Amino acid sequence: TGESAYFLSSNRNKKSITVNMSNPAGQELIRELAAQSDILLENYRVGTLSRFGLDAPALLGVCPTLIYCSISAYGQDGPRSREPGYDAMMQASAGLMSLTGEPDGMPQKTGVAITDILTGMYAASAVLAALNARHRTGAGQHIDVPLFDTQVACLANQAMSYLVSNEVPPRYGNAHPSIVPYQAFETADGYLMLAVGNDRQFAACATGLGLAELANDTRFVHNRDRVSHREELVELLAAKILESPTSDWLKKFAELGVPSGPINDLSQVFSHPQIAERGLLQFLSHPVAGKTPVVANPVRFSSTPASLRSAPPLLGEHTDEILLNTLGYSAAKIVALRAEGTI
Numbered sequence: 001t002g003e004s005a006y007f008l009s010s011n012r013n014k015k016s017i018t019v020n021m022s023n024p025a026g027q028e029l030i031r032e033l034a035a036q037s038d039i040l041l042e043n044y045r046v047g048t049l050s051r052f053g054l055d056a057p058a059l060l061g062v063c064p065t066l067i068y069c070s071i072s073a074y075g076q077d078g079p080r081s082r083e084p085g086y087d088a089m090m091q092a093s094a095g096l097m098s099l100t101g102e103p104d105g106m107p108q109k110t111g112v113a114i115t116d117i118l119t120g121m122y123a124a125s126a127v128l129a130a131l132n133a134r135h136r137t138g139a140g141q142h143i144d145v146p147l148f149d150t151q152v153a154c155l156a157n158q159a160m161s162y163l164v165s166n167e168v169p170p171r172y173g174n175a176h177p178s179i180v181p182y183q184a185f186e187t188a189d190g191y192l193m194l195a196v197g198n199d200r201q202f203a204a205c206a207t208g209l210g211l212a213e214l215a216n217d218t219r220f221v222h223n224r225d226r227v228s229h230r231e232e233l234v235e236l237l238a239a240k241i242l243e244s245p246t247s248d249w250l251k252k253f254a255e256l257g258v259p260s261g262p263i264n265d266l267s268q269v270f271s272h273p274q275i276a277e278r279g280l281l282q283f284l285s286h287p288v289a290g291k292t293p294v295v296a297n298p299v300r301f302s303s304t305p306a307s308l309r310s311a312p313p314l315l316g317e318h319t320d321e322i323l324l325n326t327l328g329y330s331a332a333k334i335v336a337l338r339a340e341g342t343i
Helices: 005-010 024-035 056-062 087-093 114-137 147-153 156-165 199-208 212-216 223-228 230-241 246-256 266-270 273-278 319-325 331-339
Strands: 039-042 067-072 141-146 182-186 191-195 260-262 281-286 290-295
Touching (some): 039 114, 056 067, 056 141, 114 141, 114 147, 141 147, 191 230, 199 212, 199 246, 246 260
Parallel strands (some): 067 141
Antiparallel strands (some): 182 191, 281 290
16 A cells, blocks of 8 residues: 555654755744644654754744653763664663663564664653643653663663673573573473562462472572572473373463463464454555554543544645645645645
């Protein structure tokens, strides 16, 4: 259809307007839209919008109540602020890839653009905080949300581990750096994820595996002991888990209260009863793609449920609607703007 899966995944409940920012009339159009908006979100390279008079100082100067949120690679200042950047670059330069992958393999990026997603979530919470501040002060503000800073912040316990020890954390593959056993294991017919979070769960896990004696082994009694003897323990568990199919182990672990789960591919994910029960798979009518599957909002509100109101738009699909209804332009003016290449 010409519509990318990436675009379809990110743009439901949105309207699309196309404006030529290099055209002075287009710049004025954006200023008019900003004056009627609560929030402006942009992700251009630092300095780009200032060339068009559409940067934060310019727009806040004419619309002081505006919440202006800038998402960029490295932020509005600093030695790398003018550089471009994408998700994979941030996973690399902000340290995530150094922590991801097998110990003896290459650094790996994640299977989805996780830095982009996390930055969007930080931006959303920042915008809500700025709106709350505006309720008190009446003033808008500029929010600076860099991909790099976000990814550094999301290094979480690994960052703190380095900061307090000055030791660079190694890669652990699918294992946890400070909890054992907490990793993927191969079974007779596939894989499972085992997440033993405390000593009681470890004793139950050992019993379920037919290795009850491990719970009393001084090398493995407490988590700190298991971390110190990680390789020995994992070797024992891996050999045992390999003997039976995934479903057998999951049933046994569930009965014993040991956290575990299958490693599903996306076909298995979207055919799982949990997806249907939670309504996570929805369908929208798209003008080109037709009936389009989308993943629902994962958050449930008791009183104000989130809704999927419209499919992702076509490029510029709502230009005329917005100019007519929001800015009050006449049909003749819209025709003229289109003829001169402004829209």
